Amino acid sequence: MPRTHLILLEDEIVLRQELAEFLTDIGYRVDTADSLAQFHQIHDPALHRIAILDLSLPDGDGLDLMRQLRAQDQQVGIVILTARGGLQDKITGMDGGADHYLAKTADLDELAVTLVALRRRLGEAEPKERWVLELGPRQLRPPGANPIPLSHQDLTVLRILMQAPGTLISRKDIVLMLGADFMDYDQRRMDTQICRLRRKAQRACGLTLPVNTARNLGYRFYAEAEIRL
Structure with a gap:
């Protein structure tokens, strides 16, 4: 079964590399971007089924990007992974179109389980290999x-x-x-x-x-x- 292809937007280089390595290890195909501009360059709606987005970026706010994706009616699963972990931030993110909202303090296992739940909602069966x-x-x-x-x-x-x-x-x-x-x-x-x-x-x-x-x-x-x- 083909591996789910996702795009990761994170401007912190060390965290981006660690997340990409972790996601690859648990079976995903991963493309990475460090800015909104680079995200737009490499994002392919037909390819990337899931987007993991940071919010505070060098050239803008990930919330604006998420709203753009939703306004374009793109059928993509969106996970916000951000340092902005307050309740009001989460409410704003979920109201703006996020499927899931995680603070960067979350355990990587929580991210993995979140992605499994999101894939299930998107209609992707879990491989029983x-x-x-x-x-x-x-x-x-x-x-x-x-x-x-x-x-x-x-x-x-x-x-x-x-x-x-x-x-x-x-x-x-x-x-x-x-x-x-x-x-x-x-x-x-x-x-x-x-x-x-x-x-x-x-x-x-x-x-x-x-x-x-x-x-x-x-x-x-x-x-x-x-x-x-």
């Missing part, structure tokens, strides 16, 4: 693709994540399950492990490994999962 971890052959079988051989470490990490799909597994729990001492463990090893697994899946089958990162907290396997002996 089952990833299967085969312990005996030591391989990962993506939906509709050939199995991917795994190292012992790959297998162990995926087993920890896939035995509780949808649940955030803390870094500490993963390290302890690996039989290591959390206080002595180099956290960069875990990040490298996950990055390597993502690259391996992408190269082998062209699919995004459904593991997202809660920064400094842990990891979650967010797709349908099965573990076989």
Whole structure:
């Protein structure tokens, strides 16, 4: 099933990069803009089903952009993600046409759940793609693709994540399950492990490994999962 294509408007470069990485990790195709002008340059109503908009921008207000999109009767889902998190700001945003209004202090998981609800409203079915971890052959079988051989470490990490799909597994729990001492463990090893697994899946089958990162907290396997002996 094709991945939902969205456009992200955010002028803070670090936050824009972090959000784009997170959204890509959880299965979206993402285009980014840092200003109203750039948004208008790259926005394609036929392509972008969802728009995530900041409000305070270097060349104007995202509320004006949202009103323009609604005035043009564009069938796009709109999520406001802004530092303007007061009640009156939210009322103004929702009244102006936002489907959802989130403060930038919101957890990324809340953004992910919000997007799922919005896609459902837009009539996009959630894919039920089952990833299967085969312990005996030591391989990962993506939906509709050939199995991917795994190292012992790959297998162990995926087993920890896939035995509780949808649940955030803390870094500490993963390290302890690996039989290591959390206080002595180099956290960069875990990040490298996950990055390597993502690259391996992408190269082998062209699919995004459904593991997202809660920064400094842990990891979650967010797709349908099965573990076989």
